[in-house]
Amino acid sequence: MPLAKRIIPCLDVTGGCVVKGVNFLNLQNAGDPVELAKRYSDAGADELVFLDITASSDNRETLRDVVEGVAKAINIPFTVGGGIRSESDARLVLCSGADKTSVNTSAVENPKLISKLADLFGQQCVVVAIDAKRNYSKQKEKVTVETAAGECWFEVYTYGGRKPTGIDAVQWSTKAMELGAGEFLVTSMDCDGTKNGFDLDLTRAISERVNVPVIASGGAGKPEHFLEAFTKGKADAALAASVFHYNQYPVSVVKDYLRKMGVTIRP
Amino acid sequence: MPQVLIVDYGVGNLLSLKFALEKAGLKAKIATQSQKFKEADAIALPGVGNFTAAAKALNSVKQELVDAVEAGTPILGICLGLQLYFEASEEGPGEGLAFFKGKNVRLTGQVKIPHMGWNTIQKVEQNELFDGVADDSYVYFVHSLYPVPADKEIICTQTEYAQTFTSAVASKNIYGTQFHPEKSGDVGLQILKNFAQIVSR
Numbered sequence: 084m085p086l087a088k089r090i091i092p093c094l095d096v097t098g099g100c101v102v103k104g105v106n107f108l109n110l111q112n113a114g115d116p117v118e119l120a121k122r123y124s125d126a127g128a129d130e131l132v133f134l135d136i137t138a139s140s141d142n143r144e145t146l147r148d149v150v151e152g153v154a155k156a157i158n159i160p161f162t163v164g165g166g167i168r169s170e171s172d173a174r175l176v177l178c179s180g181a182d183k184t185s186v187n188t189s190a191v192e193n194p195k196l197i198s199k200l201a202d203l204f205g206q207q208c209v210v211v212a213i214d215a216k217r218n219y220s221k222q223k224e225k226v227t228v229e230t231a232a233g234e235c236w237f238e239v240y241t242y243g244g245r246k247p248t249g250i251d252a253v254q255w256s257t258k259a260m261e262l263g264a265g266e267f268l269v270t271s272m273d274c275d276g277t278k279n280g281f282d283l284d285l286t287r288a289i290s291e292r293v294n295v296p297v298i299a300s301g302g303a304g305k306p307e308h309f310l311e312a313f314t315k316g317k318a319d320a321a322l323a324a325s326v327f328h329y330n331q332y333p334v335s336v337v338k339d340y341l342r343k344m345g346v347t348i349r350p
Numbered sequence: 351m352p353q354v355l356i357v358d359y360g361v362g363n364l365l366s367l368k369f370a371l372e373k374a375g376l377k378a379k380i381a382t383q384s385q386k387f388k389e390a391d392a393i394a395l396p397g398v399g400n401f402t403a404a405a406k407a408l409n410s411v412k413q414e415l416v417d418a419v420e421a422g423t424p425i426l427g428i429c430l431g432l433q434l435y436f437e438a439s440e441e442g443p444g445e446g447l448a449f450f451k452g453k454n455v456r457l458t459g460q461v462k463i464p465h466m467g468w469n470t471i472q473k474v475e476q477n478e479l480f481d482g483v484a485d486d487s488y489v490y491f492v493h494s495l496y497p498v499p500a501d502k503e504i505i506c507t508q509t510e511y512a513q514t515f516t517s518a519v520a521s522k523n524i525y526g527t528q529f530h531p532e533k534s535g536d537v538g539l540q541i542l543k544n545f546a547q548i549v550s551r
Contacts, residue, residue: 086461086511087468087488124535129468154366158373160490160533180365182492182533205399205430207464207492265464296466319462349468349488 087349088313088341089129089320090334091298092327094119096165097137099145101328114328117152123327124157126334129349131157132185132268132298132322134212135165136243143172147179154180162210162268173200177208185210185268188241191248191255194262201263210298211264214240215252215285216272226253230284237285244272256289264295268322271301278304278326286316298322306332306340313346351377352549355390357415357431358382359399359407367396367428370532374542376549387411387418392549397429397530401454401495404430405444416447424523424549429493432519432526436497449524451500457493459512464494471507471529477520479544480506487537489529491517496528 094101094116101114120131133153135146150163163176164185173184184204190197190211200209215237217230225236237252256267269289271282281299290297296319299312303323312321326332342348354376356364364380371378371394378394379385387393393415408415419425427435434446439454457463468488473480496515499505509517509528518527525545531538 085469086465089467151365154363155369158366158370158532158538159535160492160530177363178365180363180369182363182366202400203403206494207466266466294462295464296462319467 085347086319087129087347088318089298090127090309090337090341090348091130091132091320091322092119092123092128092334093132093134093300093322093324095134095136095324096146096149097135099149102136116149117156119328120153120161121156123334124159127338127349128159128334130159130320131161133161133163133165133181134185135163137165143175147175150176150179150181164210164212164268169196170199170203173204173208177204183208183210183266185212187212187214190259191239191241191250194258197259197262197264201265206263206265209264210266210268211256211259212268212270213252213256213289214244214270214272216240216244216247217282217285225251226288228284228288237288240272252285253288253292256293260293260295266296266298267293268298268300274302275300276325277302280304280308281312281316281318281321283311283316286312286318290317290319296320306337309337310341310344310346313341351375352391352546353377353379354392354394354549355385355387356380356394356396357408357411359404364396367394367532370539370542371546373539375546381411387414388421388423390418390423392545393418393423393425395425395427395431395434397427397431397433399430400441401430401433401439401446402442402444404434405446408434408447412447416449419449419524422523424545425525426545427524427526428530428532429528432528433495433497435519435524435526436499439495441495450497450504450519450521452498454495454497456495457511457513457515461512464492465511466492469509469511469529471509471517473507474505475503475520477506477518478548479518479520479525479541481544482540483537483544489517489527489531489534489537491529493528
C-alpha cells in the first residue's frame with residue numbers, strides 16, 4: 084500500500100479563536116480551536132494545521148494554551164505556525180504539544196533559521212510555508228510556468244500576504260529544502276478563499292522539484308478540487324479551511340469521494 | 351494506576367505522548383533529573399530529533415536507563431526512541447543504547463523523504479502490543495531512517511515505502527515502534543492501551 088494522501092483542515096487562529104478570511108481579508112469568527120480540532124479528528128482528518136495569523140509576542144501565552152488544549156484533545160499530528168521567528172518560538176509550540184512548526188516570513192528573511200530548526204528538532208518538524216501569487220510580468224531568471232492564463236512565475240509574499248518579495252517561489256522551495264525543510268505548505272494567494280480550486284500549476288511546479296512532501300493550500304471548494312490537487316497538482320496532502328469549517332463538505336464526504344476515485348486514503 | 355516515566359532529552363514534543371499514555375490508562379510523568387527510572391513501572395522513550403543530539407543528551411541517564419530495562423521494566427521506544435535501541439545510525443555519530451544489535455539506515459528510493467504520513471503495518475509476528483489491531487492498519491510515520499535489527503526474531507511489524515522496513519519490534523520487556531502510536535488515532539490508542547496492559551501485569 085502506498086502512503087495515504089492526507090486531508091488537512093486548517094485553523095487560522097487569532098487571540099485564541101479560529102477565523103478564516105477570504106483572500107486574506109475580512110476575517111470571520113468560526114469557533115473554538117480545541118472544539119474544532121476534536122471535531123475534525125473524530126471526523127477522520129489526517130492532520131491539522133494551526134496558523135496564528137496575528138502572531139505577536141504578547142499573545143504567546145494564549146497560543147501555548149491553545150496548543151496544549153489541542154494536544155490533549157486529539158491524537159493525530161498537528162502543525163503550529165505563525166510568528167515563529169526563532170528557536171525559542173519553535174520550542175514553545177513543540178514543547179506545548181505540536182508535532183511540527185511552520186515558518187514563513189522569518190525563513191524568507193533569515194533562511195538559516197530553517198537549518199537551525201532542522202538541526203535542533205529534526206527536519207521532519209520543520210514545515211516551510213510559502214504564500215505565493217502569480218506574476219505575469221516577464222522577469223529574468225524566474226521559473227516560468229505555462230498556465231491557461233498565460234506564462235507566469237510565482238512570487239513569494241511575506242507578512243501574511245502583505246509584502247511582495249520578488250523571490251521566485253519555486254526557487255525558494257528548492258533552496259529551503261537544501262537548508263532542511265521537511266515539508267512545504269504552499270498557499271496560492273490567488274486562489275485562497277475563492278473556493279474555485281487549488282492552483283494546480285503552482286502546486287505541481289513545487290512538488291516536482293522538491294523531494295519532501297507538499298501540502299496544497301488555498302482554493303478548495305468541493306471534493307473534486309482535492310482529487311485534482313493529488314492527480315494534476317501532484318500534492319501529497321491538501322489543506323482547506325472554510326469548506327470544512329462551515330460544514331459545507333465534511334472531511335468524511337471528501338475522503339469517501341477520494342477513495343471512490345481510487346486515491347489511497349486512510350479510513 | 352501504574353506510572354510511566356517519559357524520558358526527556360531536551361527536544362521536541364513530549365506532551366502529546368504524555369496525554370496519550372494517560373488516555374491509555376497510565377499515570378504519565380515527564381522525567382526530571384531527580385527521578386529514578388528503576389522506580390518507574392514503565393519507561394517511554396519518545397522520539398523526534400536527531401540521533402547524534404539525542405545520543406549525547408541521553409548520556410547522563412544512559413546507565414540508569416539500561417539498568418532499569420535490564421531489571422525488567424517495560425519500555426516503549428517511539429520513532430527516534432526505537433532507533434536509540436540500536437547501536438548506531440547513518441544519521442550521524444553517537445552510540446545508541448544498544449539493547450539490540452544493528453543500526454539505523456536512511457530510507458532510499460524514488461520516494462519523498464521524510465516518510466511522512468499515514469501508512470499501513472503488516473504483522474510479521476503476533477505480539478501482545480498489537481492485540482486487537484488489524485493487519486494493514488494505518489498508523490502515522492514521520493522519519494527518514496529506520497532500524498535494521500541483526501536479530502530478525504524481534505521484528506513485529508513491517509511497512510512498505512520503496513523498501514520493506516521494520517516498523518515495530520518487541521523482545522521481552524522492550525517494545526518499540528517506528529511510527530507514532532500517540533499520533534495514530536484509535537489504532538495508536540489501542541497499541542498504547544496494550545502497553546498499559548503489559549505494564550499493569
